[in-house]
């Protein structure tokens with residue numbers, strides 16, 4: 001059970017993440033209608049929002065330190081916030097601005113923060129192997145740092161994940177795999193493509209222990225994650241946690257969700273992990289004024305980051321081929337090749 005101070009921290013993280021997604025949902029629409037043009041408006045490109053999934057990373061990352069590594073999938077703002085990334089550079093990256101954490105070249109799905117050992121990728125299950133690399137490095141350096149790899153339930157049949165389980169087990173690595181089960185992989189319900197109801201059982205064939213948290217109660221996630229992270233830190237090897245979360249928004253902005261029954265969408269909104277946490281805080285004697293003040297401060301921080309990011313400069317097109325693993329197309333002559341021997345005229 002989290003302490004009162006930890007309950008406050010969890011609430012701060014979860015309300016920051018929820019409001020962040022609600023604000024971005026509105027920001028993203030600007031300029032894109034009436035004809036849906038995803039390159040228009042202040043946030044260009046795709047946007048996958050994670051409202052309803054906050055309990056998973058909040059309950060896990062509270063046990064982590066800056067030196068621990070987190071790898072995350074495409075739907076991950078809530079994870080980045082839980083890992084403690086600064087909101088301003090992260091938001092500028094989502095807006096494609098030059099002061100973003102990746103100088104505006106990564107965008108929302110590729111936020112990277114080397115100081116907090118955080119990286120996200122758009123490729124499903126791609127983060128599992130880099131998490132092994134971080135865990136192996138920690139082990140070889142004799143530190144007690146750990147790595148946590150977040151993935152969706154739609155990723156648990158991916159080869160990268162299945163191979164990662166084997167490698168983690170054989171090398172007894174300090175890694176925790178956290179599966180956020182939001183029932184859907186774009187338009188595909190979990191039961192149509194996956195043979196196990198409980199994704200944490202994917203570890204059974206590798207002797208990796210697994211726990212499923214059936215509700216998105218952050219207190220239950222906290223307890224499960226404390227054990228898994230401790231196990232990794234103490235040198236006792238990998239584990240898996242699956243958390244039932246709820247996708248309150250569409251797969252990505254612009255998805256009309258025509259495949260999704262209304263009842264399912266409504267049910268996702270009925271089970272609110274944030275309201276549940278408020279009730280828990282109340283039961284622990286944290287008064288309403290204090291709860292309101294934490295939420296208010298969280299909203300202010302989000303508003304500040306968004307206002308700041310909107311005002312940031314766009315990247316200079318001349319710098320498009322700097323800091324990327326590709327060479328300029330033929331005809332672009334004034335940039336050093338990114339790869340030795342790469343094409344350049």
Ligand SMILES: Cc1ncc(C[n+]2csc(CCOP(=O)(O)OP(=O)(O)O)c2C)c(N)n1
Nearest residue numbers: 075122123124152153154155182184185186
């Ligand atoms: C290797 C790979 N295959 C397919 C895709 C396209 N794709 C993007 S998101 C997604 C569904 C992922 O579902 P899940 O892992 O459950 O995450 P969620 O979107 O529900 O958060 C797919 C198939 C991709 N990005 N990478």
Ligand SMILES: [Mg+2]
Nearest residue numbers: 152153184185
């Ligand atoms: Mg999913």
